[in-house]
Amino acid sequence: MSTDVIAEVKRDYIISLLQQGERIDGRKFYEYRNISVETGKFEKAEGSALVKIGNTQVLVGVKLGIGEPYPDSPDMGVLTTSAELVPLASPTFEPGPPDENAIELARVVDRGIRESECIDFEKLCIVEGEKVWIVFVDIHVLDYDGNLFDASSLGAIAALLNAKFPKLEDDRIIYSEKTNQGLPIIEKPIETTFAKINNKIVLDPNLDEELVMDARLTIATTEKGEYCALQKGGSGTFSQEEILEIIDVSIEKSKELRKFLR
Amino acid sequence: MERRIVLPGELVAEGNYKLGDGVYREGNKIYSSLLGLLDEKKGFIRVIPFTRKYIPKAGDFVIGKIIDIQFASWEVDINSPYRAILNVEDFREDLKPGQVDLSKFLSIGDVIFAVVKEITPSRRIYLSMKMNNSTVLRRGRLVEVTPSKIPRVIGKKKSMLLMIKREIGIKILVGQNGRIWLDGTQDKINLAVKVLRKIEKEAHTSGLTDRVKEMIRRERDRK
Amino acid sequence: MKVGKPERLIVNGKRLDGRDFDEMREIKIKAGVLERADGSAYVEWGGNKILAACYGPREVHPKHLVKPDKALLRCIYSMAPFSVSDRKKPGPDRRSIEISKVTRQALEPVVFTRLFPRTAIDIFIEVLQASGGTRCAGITAASVALADAGIPMQDLVPACAAGKVDGEIVLDLFDLEDNYGEGDMPVAIIPRKKEVTLLQMDGKFTREEFEKAFKLAIKGCMHVYEKQKQALKERYE
Numbered sequence: 001m002s003t004d005v006i007a008e009v010k011r012d013y014i015i016s017l018l019q020q021g022e023r024i025d026g027r028k029f030y031e032y033r034n035i036s037v038e039t040g041k042f043e044k045a046e047g048s049a050l051v052k053i054g055n056t057q058v059l060v061g062v063k064l065g066i067g068e069p070y071p072d073s074p075d076m077g078v079l080t081t082s083a084e085l086v087p088l089a090s091p092t093f094e095p096g097p098p099d100e101n102a103i104e105l106a107r108v109v110d111r112g113i114r115e116s117e118c119i120d121f122e123k124l125c126i127v128e129g130e131k132v133w134i135v136f137v138d139i140h141v142l143d144y145d146g147n148l149f150d151a152s153s154l155g156a157i158a159a160l161l162n163a164k165f166p167k168l169e170d171d172r173i174i175y176s177e178k179t180n181q182g183l184p185i186i187e188k189p190i191e192t193t194f195a196k197i198n199n200k201i202v203l204d205p206n207l208d209e210e211l212v213m214d215a216r217l218t219i220a221t222t223e224k225g226e227y228c229a230l231q232k233g234g235s236g237t238f239s240q241e242e243i244l245e246i247i248d249v250s251i252e253k254s255k256e257l258r259k260f261l262r
Numbered sequence: 263m264e265r266r267i268v269l270p271g272e273l274v275a276e277g278n279y280k281l282g283d284g285v286y287r288e289g290n291k292i293y294s295s296l297l298g299l300l301d302e303k304k305g306f307i308r309v310i311p312f313t314r315k316y317i318p319k320a321g322d323f324v325i326g327k328i329i330d331i332q333f334a335s336w337e338v339d340i341n342s343p344y345r346a347i348l349n350v351e352d353f354r355e356d357l358k359p360g361q362v363d364l365s366k367f368l369s370i371g372d373v374i375f376a377v378v379k380e381i382t383p384s385r386r387i388y389l390s391m392k393m394n395n396s397t398v399l400r401r402g403r404l405v406e407v408t409p410s411k412i413p414r415v416i417g418k419k420k421s422m423l424l425m426i427k428r429e430i431g432i433k434i435l436v437g438q439n440g441r442i443w444l445d446g447t448q449d450k451i452n453l454a455v456k457v458l459r460k461i462e463k464e465a466h467t468s469g470l471t472d473r474v475k476e477m478i479r480r481e482r483d484r485k
Numbered sequence: 486m487k488v489g490k491p492e493r494l495i496v497n498g499k500r501l502d503g504r505d506f507d508e509m510r511e512i513k514i515k516a517g518v519l520e521r522a523d524g525s526a527y528v529e530w531g532g533n534k535i536l537a538a539c540y541g542p543r544e545v546h547p548k549h550l551v552k553p554d555k556a557l558l559r560c561i562y563s564m565a566p567f568s569v570s571d572r573k574k575p576g577p578d579r580r581s582i583e584i585s586k587v588t589r590q591a592l593e594p595v596v597f598t599r600l601f602p603r604t605a606i607d608i609f610i611e612v613l614q615a616s617g618g619t620r621c622a623g624i625t626a627a628s629v630a631l632a633d634a635g636i637p638m639q640d641l642v643p644a645c646a647a648g649k650v651d652g653e654i655v656l657d658l659f660d661l662e663d664n665y666g667e668g669d670m671p672v673a674i675i676p677r678k679k680e681v682t683l684l685q686m687d688g689k690f691t692r693e694e695f696e697k698a699f700k701l702a703i704k705g706c707m708h709v710y711e712k713q714k715q716a717l718k719e720r721y722e
Contacts, residue, residue: 006371007327007371007372007404008371008372008373009373009400009401009403009443010403010404013401013402013403017448020448022448041534042534042567042568042613042614043614044567044568044569044614044616045567045568045614048567057519059565061565061566061568063566063567063572065571065572082566082575084565084575086609086611087561088522088537088540088609088611089521089522089538090521091521091522091540094546095609097576098575136567136572138565138567138572138575140567140611140613142519142536143520144521145520145521175571176570267718267722269632269641269714269717269718270632270638270639270640271638271639271641271675271677284637286597286639293640293677295597295637296632296635296638297633297635297717298635311635312635313523313634313635315523315542315635343541343542343544343601343604344544344603344604345544384553385602385603
C-alpha cells in the first residue's frame, strides 16, 4: 500500500523544516489543528460526540445497559471502552477484529477516564451485588489524519457529558425515552499527544508527522492539574528532560481542549 | 458542445462520435460513465473525471517512490492502482543483474523522475530512466495534486508551468501521476505550493494563467 | 405477540410517523465528506445516518484473490455499536455479512470492472444511526461514493423498500414498521433501464400485494435517484 513507505524526500523535508522551527503544515510546534466538537447528533446512542482535529474525525458513542457488577466492587457501575479503526477511515485500515492499534487506543482512552475517577461509579449502583449500570464507550474512527488519541479521548469525555439515562421501568430499559438525567461525571480528563521527530517535539502530529515520528507520548490530565495516565508509543526514545518538558506543556494545552467540553 | 458537469448514466450525445475515456455507447446513444466534465472537440467526446486516480500511459513522465527491490528490478509506487517496475537495464546500461546490490543505487523510499516505457496488455507497467530528464530526486519538496488537474498545471504548450518557473524562480518537475517536485528556497516553495493548490481548485475556469501570475506578483511584492 | 408492538401501525389513514402510504422520509445526501477515502458519501434518511466510502481501484490484498481480467469488487456493511437502541457488539454478525453480499451484488452490475484488471474496488458502509431501511440507504450511499471516487459506471444505483403494514402497502418503512409490520421488500435498480439489481422480501404478500409493493418501491428508487444526482452535482458547484 502506497502510504506505508513514506518518501525519503518527504521525511527529509519534514525534518529539515523542523530544524528551522517550522512544521509541514505551518503550525507552531505546540499548536493544535482546528478542533470542533459536536454532541448529541446520534440519537440511538445515549450520548455521542463527533470530534474533528484537522482532517481527523472520530465519532464516539455512549450506550448504557444494565448488568452485574464485578465481584470485587459490588456497589459500583462498570465502564468498558472499545475502539474500531473502521476500514473506511484509511487505506491502511483492514476489516477484521481490533488489531493492536485499536486495542491500544481503547485502553489508553479508558485509562484516562478510569484513573481520573471521572465517573462516580457508586452512583451507578442499582442493587448492590446484583444490578448496576454499564457504561459502554465506543470509539468509531471515521477519517484518520493523525492523532487518534486526542480526538478519541476528547470525544469520549464529550459523549459522556452529553449522555442521558434512558427510562427505567421496573427492570426494563426503555431506550426510546430519554430522561433528563446525565451521568455522574465529577472530573474532565483530557489527553494531549506529542510526537518526537529527530529530537524535535511537536504537539498533535498530523498524518505525515506520525509516519516519520520516532516516538509518541500521550498524557492524560485532570481539571485539577493532576496527571492520571501516560502512554509512550513508537520504537524511539525520549530523554528525561524531554518528558518533563512535555508534561508541563501538556497541562497548559489540556486547558485549551477542555474549553470544547460543555 | 457545452462543457458541463455530467454524471454516470447521463445521456451526453447521439450519433457518430469517436469515444474517449468516461463515455460508453448503447446503440445510437452515448452516455457518461463518470462524474466529471463533458468535453467534446471535433467529433471526439470524452468525460474528464474529478477523480484522484492516475492511470498510466506510455510516454508519461512520472514521479515514483521505490517500494521494493527484486533480483533484477525495483518496484515503484506511481500513485496508481498498478505498481510499476524499473528493470536494471532500464536504469543504467552498464549494470548487470546479479552482479550488483541494487540497493546501492536506489533504496526503498527513494524518489525518481522517470518515464513510462511500456504497458503490456495485462497492465504490467515498465519504467525507464534513460530519458534525458530522468533523475533521482534527493532534496526538495514533493506535493501531490489530483492527476486530472496536471494538464492545467502544465498549460497549453507548457505556458502555465513555464510562467510559474519564471515568476517564482524555482525548479519544478511535474509527473503526470499527480506528483510534483519543487526545489528552491523555503519561501519560494511555499508560494509554489499555494499556486498549485489554487490551480487545483480552479482548474476548470478560464483566465487562470493570468490570475495565477497576478497572485505570484502580489505575493512577491508583499515581501 | 411481540413485546412492545404498538396496537396499530396505521391510524386514521396515516402511519405512526404521520406519513401517507406512498410518502418517503426526508433524505439528505452529501458527497465527498472524507479526506482519506477516494470517494465518500453521507446519507441522512429519516432517522438513518450512514457513511459510505470507496477505495479504488487499488492493489488487491491478499494477492491470491486477484482477478486477471477485471477489478474485484468488495463490500462491507457494518453497524456501529451505538447505532441501535440495544447496543450491538462490534464485529460482523450473520445479518451484516448477508447484507454485505447483496449490496455488492446490487452494485456490481453497473461497475465497469473490466477496465481495471488485477485491482480491487473496496466499498465500506458504516451505519452510525439506524432507523429502518439501512440496507437501502447503504446501497444509495455506496453508489454515490463510487461516483465520487471516479469509478466508471453505467448509472447510479438507488435503493428503496416498500412493505406491508396493518394490511396496507406502504413505501419506505421506518423502524417500527420494519420490526412490527407484515412484510418488507427492499429493491435497488439501474434507473435508466429500470433493471433490478437488489430484490429481497420477507413477510406475506399476495400476488397483487407483491406487485403493488414492487412498483411502489421502484417509484421510491426514482425519488432517491434524484437525491443522488443532486448530491453529486452540488459537490462541484
